[in-house]
Amino acid sequence: MRLASDGPGMEFGEMAILEHSRSADVFADTPVTCLELPLDSFADYRRLHPETSLKIMRNLAAILARRLVLANAKVDLLSAY
Numbered sequence: 206m207r208l209a210s211d212g213p214g215m216e217f218g219e220m221a222i223l224e225h226s227r228s229a230d231v232f233a234d235t236p237v238t239c240l241e242l243p244l245d246s247f248a249d250y251r252r253l254h255p256e257t258s259l260k261i262m263r264n265l266a267a268i269l270a271r272r273l274v275l276a277n278a279k280v281d282l283l284s285a286y
Contacts, residue, residue: 219265222247 208229211217217231221244251258 216268219268222265 218227220228225244
């Protein structure tokens with residue numbers, strides 16, 4: 206079952222920055238190129254660039270907040286039936 210579709214430049218797997226377990230699988234309909242940011246590398250980056258890392262984490266929080274708002278709206282629609 207497809208729950209979401211992403212386009213070019215979209216991120217996925219960002220929850221792995223917060224917790225090590227995975228909660229979803231990702232499949233591509235067409236050939237794609239993905240970039241991976243290993244957690245160890247991100248930890249090193251955070252130590253070297255704390256201000257930029259804070260911006261990244263704020264952006265992550267904004268992404269997750271948007272997704273939560275959308276998910277809540279979908280639940281509201283489904284519960285209206």
